[in-house]
Amino acid sequence: MAVLVVADVHGSSIDDSTHKTVSAALAIGGDVDILVAGENAGDAAAAAAKISGVRKVLHADDAAYGHRLAEPFADLIVSVASDYDAVLKAAATTGKNVMPRVAAKLDVMQISEIVAVEAPDTFVRPIYAGNAMQTVKSKDAKKVITVRATAFKAAEEGGSAEVVSVDAAGDPGVSEWLNENLTKSDRPELSGAKIVVSGGRALGSSEKFEEVIFPLADKLGAAVGASRAAVDAGYVPNDYQVGQTGKVVAPELYIAIGISGAIQHLAGMKDSKTIVAINKDEEAPIFQVADYGLVADLFKAVPELVDALG
Amino acid sequence: MKILVPVKRVIDYNVKVRVKSDQTGVDLANVKMSMNPFDEIAIEEAIRLKEAGVAEEIIAVSIGPEKAQDQIRQALAMGADRGLLIKTDETVEPLAVAKLLKKVVEEESPELVILGKQAIDDDSNQTGQMLAALLDWPQGTFASKVEKKDGKLEVTREIDGGLQTIAINLPAVVTTDLRLNEPRYASLPNIMKAKKKPLDVKEIGDYGVDIAPRLEVVKVTEPPVREAGVKVESVAELVEKLKNEAGVI
Numbered sequence: 001m002a003v004l005v006v007a008d009v010h011g012s013s014i015d016d017s018t019h020k021t022v023s024a025a026l027a028i029g030g031d032v033d034i035l036v037a038g039e040n041a042g043d044a045a046a047a048a049a050k051i052s053g054v055r056k057v058l059h060a061d062d063a064a065y066g067h068r069l070a071e072p073f074a075d076l077i078v079s080v081a082s083d084y085d086a087v088l089k090a091a092a093t094t095g096k097n098v099m100p101r102v103a104a105k106l107d108v109m110q111i112s113e114i115v116a117v118e119a120p121d122t123f124v125r126p127i128y129a130g131n132a133m134q135t136v137k138s139k140d141a142k143k144v145i146t147v148r149a150t151a152f153k154a155a156e157e158g159g160s161a162e163v164v165s166v167d168a169a170g171d172p173g174v175s176e177w178l179n180e181n182l183t184k185s186d187r188p189e190l191s192g193a194k195i196v197v198s199g200g201r202a203l204g205s206s207e208k209f210e211e212v213i214f215p216l217a218d219k220l221g222a223a224v225g226a227s228r229a230a231v232d233a234g235y236v237p238n239d240y241q242v243g244q245t246g247k248v249v250a251p252e253l254y255i256a257i258g259i260s261g262a263i264q265h266l267a268g269m270k271d272s273k274t275i276v277a278i279n280k281d282e283e284a285p286i287f288q289v290a291d292y293g294l295v296a297d298l299f300k301a302v303p304e305l306v307d308a309l310g
Numbered sequence: 311m312k313i314l315v316p317v318k319r320v321i322d323y324n325v326k327v328r329v330k331s332d333q334t335g336v337d338l339a340n341v342k343m344s345m346n347p348f349d350e351i352a353i354e355e356a357i358r359l360k361e362a363g364v365a366e367e368i369i370a371v372s373i374g375p376e377k378a379q380d381q382i383r384q385a386l387a388m389g390a391d392r393g394l395l396i397k398t399d400e401t402v403e404p405l406a407v408a409k410l411l412k413k414v415v416e417e418e419s420p421e422l423v424i425l426g427k428q429a430i431d432d433d434s435n436q437t438g439q440m441l442a443a444l445l446d447w448p449q450g451t452f453a454s455k456v457e458k459k460d461g462k463l464e465v466t467r468e469i470d471g472g473l474q475t476i477a478i479n480l481p482a483v484v485t486t487d488l489r490l491n492e493p494r495y496a497s498l499p500n501i502m503k504a505k506k507k508p509l510d511v512k513e514i515g516d517y518g519v520d521i522a523p524r525l526e527v528v529k530v531t532e533p534p535v536r537e538a539g540v541k542v543e544s545v546a547e548l549v550e551k552l553k554n555e556a557g558v559i
Contacts, residue, residue, distance in 0.1 A: 067474075069476065070439070070442075070448075070449050070451070071448055071449070074443065092470050093452060093467075093468070093469040093470045094469070094470075096435050096451070096452075097439065097449070097451045097452070098439075099439075100404070100435070100436035100437075100438075100439035100440050100443070101439045101440070101442060101443040101449065102443075103405070103436070103440065103443075104405060104408055104439070104440035104441075104443035104444050105443050107405075108405070108524070109403050109404070109405040109523075109524035109525055110404070110405075110434070110436050110440075111525065112433065112434045112435060112436060113433070122528060126433065126533065127336075127431065127432050127433055127530070128321070128327045128336060128430070128431060128433070129430065129433065130533055131326065131327045131329075131336075131533065132327060132329045132336050132530050132531070132532065132533065133530070133531050133532070133533050134432075134527060134529075134530050135527070135528040135529045135530075135531070136525040136526065136527055136528060137525070137526045137528050138524060138525055138526075139523075139524050139525070139526065140524050172446075172448075174447070174448040174478060174479045175448040175449075175476055175477070175478045175479070176476060176477045176478075177474070177476055178464065178475040178476060178477055179474075179475050180469075180471075180472060180473065180474045180475070181472050181473045181474075181475075182471045182472035182473075183471060183472045191470070195558070195559075220559065228488065231489070232488070232489065237472060237473075238454065238468045238472070238473065238487075238489060239468070239469070239470060239471055239472050244430070244433065245348075245427070245428065245487070245488060247470070252558050253552070253556070253558040253559065263326065264323070270533075270536060273556075273558070274552070274556045274558045275536075275539070276548065276552070282541075287539075287541070288538070289536050289539075290539045291536075291539035291540070291556065292539055292540060292541075292542050292548055292551055292552070292556075293539060293540070293541045293542065294541070294542050294544075294545070294548050295541060296545075301545055304545040305545050305548065305549065308545050308546060308549045309549065309559070
C-alpha cells in the first residue's frame with residue numbers, strides 16, 4: 001500500500017497544510033510519498049523531505065507548474081498516480097481545482113474534504129455546511145481525496161526522505177496564467193493562524209473595518225477574517241472570507257465581531273477551540289456557538305478590549 | 311455561442327437541516343427546495359453574456375427528480391431559452407453527473423458550460439472540474455469575473471491569497487464563485503412566459519451512463535455539538551476569562 005500526498009508549494013517553501021495532509025496519509029497507512037511540483041521548487045522539495053514518516057519526495061520542476069494551472073498539473077498527478085492506492089491533497093483552492101480533474105481522468109469518485117480517516121477506505125466528511133457529518137466507504141480501487149487540513153495535526157519534521165526527480169508531463173497549452181492580485185499582509189495566514197479576529201457587516205465600511213478590527217488583530221498577533229456579508233460589501237478582499245465556501249479555520253481563539261452567525265459562516269469556524277462573540281444583538285445566532293459572548297456596541301467594546309490587552 | 315448551464319435542485323440555503331434518527335441521511339420531507347445558489351449565479355452570468363451579444367442561446371439542464379422542473383422553469387424565467395431534465399430519483403454522484411453532462415455536451419455542442427462551483431447539499435465541489443477533464447477542455451473555476459477576449463475566455467478566479475486571472479481556450483468549463491454577479495429575480499410576466507418555453511424530459515437510462523454510486527454512505531450523523539457558553543458583562547470580565555479560564559491569550 002502506498003499513498004501520495006501532493007504538496008501545497010509556494011515558491012521555495014511548502015505550506016503547513018502539506019504537513020497536515022501527511023498526517024491524514026499516515027492514518028490511511030502504508031508508504032507515504034510527497035509530490036512537489038513547481039518552477040525552481042528544489043528548496044520546497046528539500047523542505048518536504050524533512051517531514052517525518054515520508055518515504056520519498058517526487059520532485060517535478062517545470063514552468064508549467066509555477067502557477068498551478070489545473071490542466072498541466074492534473075496531467076502530472078495522473079502520470080505518477082499508477083504507483084499509488086490513494087492520492088491526497090489539502091482542500092485549499094489549488095486542491096479543490098485540480099483534484100477532481102485528476103479523479104475524473106482516473107475514473108474515480110473523489111472524496112472531498114475529509115476530516116477523519118476511519119479505515120483505509122472509509123472517511124468522514126462534512127455535508128450541508130457542516131450541519132451533518134457523512135461517513136463514506138469508497139468502492140474505487142484507487143482513492144482520490146482532498147483533506148480539510150485544520151482537522152489533522154501537522155506531521156513533525158525530522159525526516160530525511162530521498163528526493164527523486166520525475167519528468168514533467170507536458171502542457172496541453174489550453175490555459176495561460178495572466179496575473180495574480182494577492183493580498184499583501186504582515187499578519188499570519190488565515191488558515192493556519194492561532195488567533196483569528198473576524199469582522200462582519202456591522203462594521204459598516206472598509207475604513208471602520210480597518211480602524212476597529214486591525215488594531216485588535218495586531219495586538220493579538222492574529223489573522224484577520226470576515227463574514228461573507230463584509231466581503232460582499234467590499235470592506236475586505238475575498239480571501240478574508242470564513243465560511244462554507246470560503247476558508248475553514250480552527251484556531252485556538254476566534255473572535256467574531258459584528259457577525260450575526262449565519263450557518264454558512266459557522267461552518268467555517270465552529271471547530272475553533274475558543275470562540276468569542278461581540279455583537280449588540282443578543283439574539284444573534286453567533287452566541288449559540290460562542291464560549292464567551294459580550295452583548296455590546298462593537299465600536300466601544302473593541303477599542304476598550306485593545307486597551308485592556310495592554 | 312451556445313451556453314449550457316447545469317442547475318441542481320437542493321435544500322434551500324435558509325433551511326436548518328435535520329439528520330434522520332436512523333442515520334441514513336438528512337430529512338428532506340416537507341423541506342423547501344431551491345436552485346443551488348451558485349447555479350443561480352451561473353444562469354445569471356450566461357444571461358449577461360447573452361445580453362452582451364456574446365452568447366445566442368442558453369440551455370438549462372438538471373439531473374434529478376420530476377420536481378427539478380421547478381428549478382429549470384426558474385432558470386427559464388430568469389432568461390434561459392430552453393430546458394432539459396434528465397429524470398431520476400436516485401442520488402447521482404458528481405462523477406456520474408459529469409459523465410451525463412458530457413453526453414449532453416456531445417449532443418448540444420455548446421462552446422461554454424457554466425455551473426456552480428459546489429452544491430450546498432453535498433459540498434463536493436467536483437462536477438465542473440470533472441466535466442472539463444472528461445471533455446479534455448480547460449477549466450476556469452471559482453470565477454469572480456468572466457470576459458471573452460480575442461477568442462479566449464479571461465477568467466478571474468478567487469484563490470487563497472487573492473485573485474488570479476487566467477486565459478483559457480474555448481470550449482471551456484467555468485464554475486462560479488459568490489461574487490461573480492448578483493442573480494436577478496424573475497418578474498411575474500417572465501415567469502408566465504417561461505411556462506411556454508420548451509422543456510425536454512428524458513429518462514436517465516436513455517444516456518447509457520453507469521450511475522451506480524462509488525461511495526457507500528455508511529452513516530450520516532449530527533456534528534459534535536458545542537457546549538453552550540456564557541455571556542460576560544464587560545470587556546474586563548472577557549479579558550479575565552480569556553487569560554485565566556481559557557488560557558488563550
